[in-house]
Amino acid sequence: MAKYPLSHNANKKLGEYFYDILNFHIPPTKNKIILDPTCGKKHLWVEYYKPDINGSNKISEYGEVIFSDKINYGQEVVSAIKDLNFNKQFDGIIYDPPYFFGYKNSNDPRRQDYGDYIQTYDDLLWFIVFANDKFPDWLKDDGKLILKCADQYQTKERKFYAHHITWVSKLSNFRLIDTFIFIHHRMSPTAFQVKNRPCSVIMHTYFLVFEKVKK
Numbered sequence: 001m002a003k004y005p006l007s008h009n010a011n012k013k014l015g016e017y018f019y020d021i022l023n024f025h026i027p028p029t030k031n032k033i034i035l036d037p038t039c040g041k042k043h044l045w046v047e048y049y050k051p052d053i054n055g056s057n058k059i060s061e062y063g064e065v066i067f068s069d070k071i072n073y074g075q076e077v078v079s080a081i082k083d084l085n086f087n088k089q090f091d092g093i094i095y096d097p098p099y100f101f102g103y104k105n106s107n108d109p110r111r112q113d114y115g116d117y118i119q120t121y122d123d124l125l126w127f128i129v130f131a132n133d134k135f136p137d138w139l140k141d142d143g144k145l146i147l148k149c150a151d152q153y154q155t156k157e158r159k160f161y162a163h164h165i166t167w168v169s170k171l172s173n174f175r176l177i178d179t180f181i182f183i184h185h186r187m188s189p190t191a192f193q194v195k196n197r198p199c200s201v202i203m204h205t206y207f208l209v210f211e212k213v214k215k
């Protein structure tokens with residue numbers, strides 16, 4: 001088994017790839033605690049929940065993983081991220097907020113899981129500013145932020161948005177230390193119908209790993 005993860009998923013499924021990334025950057029031990037404040041249906045965590053031959057699983061090798069989402073998917077905490085408060089600091093934050101904007105009634109197949117992307121561009125920016133303001137307090141000094149984000153071609157505006165660059169430039173309290181690319185297999189069925197499309201059909205997602213800027 002490779003000791004170091006690859007910078008692209010090399011056909012691995014999303015859960016397997018996330019396992020490689022998290023396992024490398026925050027190897028599980030009982031003194032490590034992790035927060036996933038936009039956990040959704042925990043698709044990222046499928047490998048961590050798989051039972052091993054002893055009936056245990058990888059997630060139990062961490063001290064604690066706190067899952068929260070504003071929608072009740074059965075996780076422990078149901079809360080909008082802005083209302084979360086902690087009296088402890090985490091070794092890692094997994095952050096996967098809604099990554100597109102202005103997608104109401106889109107045909108993007110990913111919306112089946114998490115509903116229409118009806119947020120505005122400002123809503124998207126809000127998640128960035130919030131992370132930059134709050135996560136430094138929520139993370140230990142050597143804690144890491146693992147962000148999942150994607151770029152977007154906005155069909156109505158016919159404009160390419162390099163959201164991952166916006167994330168990196170606006171997270172001024174953080175320093176990018178690693179980049180991973182996950183290739184999608186499903187894509188928008190209408191992507192190729194755009195006439196004179198000004199950019200490529202985006203088929204990948206990023207996992208960006210940050211550490212806190214030392215003050």
Ligand SMILES: C[S@@+](CC[C@H](N)C(=O)[O-])C[C@H]1O[C@@H](n2cnc3c(N)ncnc32)[C@H](O)[C@@H]1O
Pocket residue numbers: 037038039040041042043044045068069070071079080081082096097098099114
């Ligand atoms: C892309 S999905 C996360 C998918 C998840 N990482 C997984 O593995 O299945 C984004 C999630 O953010 C949640 N969300 C949106 N706005 C939120 C907010 N203000 N506070 C907390 N969660 C929010 C949505 O309910 C949705 O589950």
